[in-house]
Amino acid sequence: MNKTLYIALLPLSFILYACASDCQPKPYAYFRIELPPVEYRQTDSLGPYTTEISVNSHSDKTDSHWSTPSDKWINLTYPQLNATIHLSYKHITPDQLQTVTEESRTLVYKHVIRADNIIESYYEDSINSVYGVMYELTGNAASPAQFYMTDSTHNFLRGAVYFNNLPNYDSIMPCATYIENDLVHIIETLRWNN
Numbered sequence: 001m002n003k004t005l006y007i008a009l010l011p012l013s014f015i016l017y018a019c020a021s022d023c024q025p026k027p028y029a030y031f032r033i034e035l036p037p038v039e040y041r042q043t044d045s046l047g048p049y050t051t052e053i054s055v056n057s058h059s060d061k062t063d064s065h066w067s068t069p070s071d072k073w074i075n076l077t078y079p080q081l082n083a084t085i086h087l088s089y090k091h092i093t094p095d096q097l098q099t100v101t102e103e104s105r106t107l108v109y110k111h112v113i114r115a116d117n118i119i120e121s122y123y124e125d126s127i128n129s130v131y132g133v134m135y136e137l138t139g140n141a142a143s144p145a146q147f148y149m150t151d152s153t154h155n156f157l158r159g160a161v162y163f164n165n166l167p168n169y170d171s172i173m174p175c176a177t178y179i180e181n182d183l184v185h186i187i188e189t190l191r192w193n194n
């Protein structure tokens with residue numbers, strides 16, 4: 001009888017012990033993302049310019065992207081981060097400069113509906129004739145970063161980062177920061193070939 005009583009009281013003691021502590025829901029969290037090491041390689045195959053790009057990105061340059069001598073575009077994909085940098089090059093005249101810079105600005109500010117803030121950073125390298133603006137978009141905008149660079153006379157390069165998933169700034173922020181640093185490196189190492 002004693003043994004039966006112990007067996008009956010054992011589950012009851014577990015139930016009473018489990019109910020004694022306060023249960024709290026776990027907070028929402030995101031998976032930890034292992035970012036690849038930062039390393040760059042020189043490339044001159046992207047168009048009429050040279051720059052250094054991440055070794056973790058892959059270029060999708062094909063002949064179809066080079067349809068005209070003045071307009072060239074290429075995508076740098078980051079398979080590990082599920083992201084793409086879309087680069088568009090345009091050969092311009094000084095008269096077209098205001099038009100193309102305003103078009104780029106308009107494309108950035110289309111994201112103002114979802115972006116919490118748009119931060120503009122101006123770049124000027126008078127030695128290499130590289131001038132432009134980088135836009136950092138915070139919040140749930142479709143593109144967390146965009147830029148344009150020009151020499152003000154013949155060359156114009158525009159770039160935009162897009163992730164291949166629903167925009168959720170909190171979850172993509174480490175990847176967005178990683179790629180924004182790559183954008184800054186692309187801008188700082190940009191040289192025109194002509």
